[in-house]
Amino acid sequence: MFRSISSYKNHCQQIGKKTFGNWLTTSSFLLKGVFTTAQNTPYPGQPATGPGGAEYIHQSVAFFDAADKADGYWLFEPADPKPDSAEVVIFLHGYGAYNPFAYGKWIKHLVAKGNIVIYPRYQKNILWPRAEVFPKNAATGIKDALNALQKEGRVHPKLEKVAYFAHSYGGVIATNLACNWQQYGVPKPTTMLLCEPGSGPLKGARLREYSALPPDLQLLVVIGEDDYVVGDEFGRLVFNTAIHTPQRNLITQRRSFNGMQWILATHSEPYAYDLDFDTGARNYTARRVLMASRLNEVDFYCYWKFGDALLGYSRKGIYREFAFGNTPQQRFLGYWKDGSPIRELEVTLPE
Numbered sequence: 001m002f003r004s005i006s007s008y009k010n011h012c013q014q015i016g017k018k019t020f021g022n023w024l025t026t027s028s029f030l031l032k033g034v035f036t037t038a039q040n041t042p043y044p045g046q047p048a049t050g051p052g053g054a055e056y057i058h059q060s061v062a063f064f065d066a067a068d069k070a071d072g073y074w075l076f077e078p079a080d081p082k083p084d085s086a087e088v089v090i091f092l093h094g095y096g097a098y099n100p101f102a103y104g105k106w107i108k109h110l111v112a113k114g115n116i117v118i119y120p121r122y123q124k125n126i127l128w129p130r131a132e133v134f135p136k137n138a139a140t141g142i143k144d145a146l147n148a149l150q151k152e153g154r155v156h157p158k159l160e161k162v163a164y165f166a167h168s169y170g171g172v173i174a175t176n177l178a179c180n181w182q183q184y185g186v187p188k189p190t191t192m193l194l195c196e197p198g199s200g201p202l203k204g205a206r207l208r209e210y211s212a213l214p215p216d217l218q219l220l221v222v223i224g225e226d227d228y229v230v231g232d233e234f235g236r237l238v239f240n241t242a243i244h245t246p247q248r249n250l251i252t253q254r255r256s257f258n259g260m261q262w263i264l265a266t267h268s269e270p271y272a273y274d275l276d277f278d279t280g281a282r283n284y285t286a287r288r289v290l291m292a293s294r295l296n297e298v299d300f301y302c303y304w305k306f307g308d309a310l311l312g313y314s315r316k317g318i319y320r321e322f323a324f325g326n327t328p329q330q331r332f333l334g335y336w337k338d339g340s341p342i343r344e345l346e347v348t349l350p351e
Contacts, residue, residue: 029066029148034079035276037061037112045297045334051312051322052305056112058083063277066144067098070124073141074100074277075148076107076117077155085156087163087315088187089115089307090142094168094270095200096126096285103167104274105295109304115311116157118145122173126283131204134169135176139184146187161314162187165307167270168230171197172205175238179212191218191310194238195270195303198230206234209241218314219248220306220323225255229267239348249324249347253302256343258336263343268292270303297334297342325349 038056047053060080066072078086089110093102100107100119107117120141122134129137149157166174171194181188199206213219221239223232232252239250256263271293309322321329326347333342 029064029075032063032065033276034060034062035108037078037108043295043300046300050305051308051319052300053308056109057114058112061108061111064148065279066148067121067141067279070121070129071137071140071144072121073145074119074121075145076111076119077149078111078114078116083114083155085158086114086116087161087311088146088157088159089117089163089165089311090174090187090189091117091119092122092138092164092166092170092174093119094170094285095202096123096283097167097170097289098123098125099277099279099281099286099289101273101275101278102271102286102289102293104277105272106270106299106304106307107277108274110307113308113311116149116155118142120145126285131169131199131202134173134205135180135184138173139177139186142186159187161190163191163193163307163311163314164189165193165195166197167195168197168267169199169202169205171195171238172199172234175210175213176205176207178214178217179207179210181214188214189217191314192220193303193307193310194219194221194235196222196224196227196230196235196267197238198227198232198234200230210238210245211241211243213238213242213245215244215246217242217245217247218310218323219245220251220310221248222251222253222302222306224253224265224267224269226265227267239350246350247324248350249326249330251302251306251330252346252348253298253333254343254346256333258338258340258342261336263296263298263333264294265298266292269294269298272299301332301334301342302345 042054058078122137309319312319
């Protein structure tokens with residue numbers, strides 16, 4: 001793993017690449033480091049292949065920081081090998097999760113699969129600014145990141161099939177942007193994965209209903225049985241009122257127990273922290289991440305699986321059975337260590 005800019009520079013010189021110099025001379029923001037993404041073997045419980053699996057094409061991720069303002073962003077580009085261009089995933093964090101370490105392993109997974117990940121910052125701290133401006137701030141970060149990626153020496157973004165992944169309050173922002181993408185000047189989403197979406201006691205940036213979501217959007221909404229932070233109200237509101245978006249499913253993840261082990265279904269399940277991306281910011285969200293984050297089958301066979309399946313289906317026409325239709329592949333949540341299946345996900349189809 002490259003733990004410093006100098007170590008990566010030496011690596012690039014050894015293999016005859018000019019990546020390091022191009023990144024620094026064309027970027028007005030900080031290269032925080034280049035870190036390994038892929039493992040020699042899958043994580044325990046992770047499938048070797050398929051959606052959520054450990055089939056990786058890039059070994060490193062370049063981590064950039066342009067997030068000093070409330071409408072800044074962090075940027076993650078694939079490296080080793082560095083491609084000329086790549087598809088884009090816009091990752092909208094939960095309330096207070098403006099330290100991207102919270103989802104670091106998932107981000108590494110997405111980058112290793114060949115995606116640029118844009119992680120817009122929409123709040124400066126827990127108290128400011130007010131929630132009503134979150135979509136505007138996120139849109140500014142997205143547009144600024146895309147402009148930076150257009151410069152020479154960068155991994156250029158492919159914008160025809162942009163995906164939006166979101167957790168918690170990020171789901172409120174993502175759906176607002178998707179309903180108003182032309183007004184905000186952001187890419188139209190082709191796919192959207194909402195993970196435990198909701199606003200809790202806050203109402204800023206929420207819409208009354210979501211019939212304005214794009215008709216051709218591929219939408220998955222995942223709610224947790226034991227989400228006591230935001231509950232399932234907002235996720236069901238989006239699913240029930242997105243009446244012009246037929247390609248949508250609602251997935252419920254429930255707790256499971258085999259007599260010795262628990263699989264939980266809390267608001268914290270999408271977290272997958274990685275200290276490589278730790279910016280040092282600490283608040284109650286960051287502390288909850290450190291205490292509650294678990295890397296397990298809920299990541300591999302729920303969130304990572306659905307994310308990969310949406311990307312594969314929208315871009316290559318593969319993996320539909322993992323994303324939609326209440327199929328066995330969609331419901332599957334992995335096995336316990338004794339080989340018995342973990343409690344399946346529950347899928348609700350639109351009427």
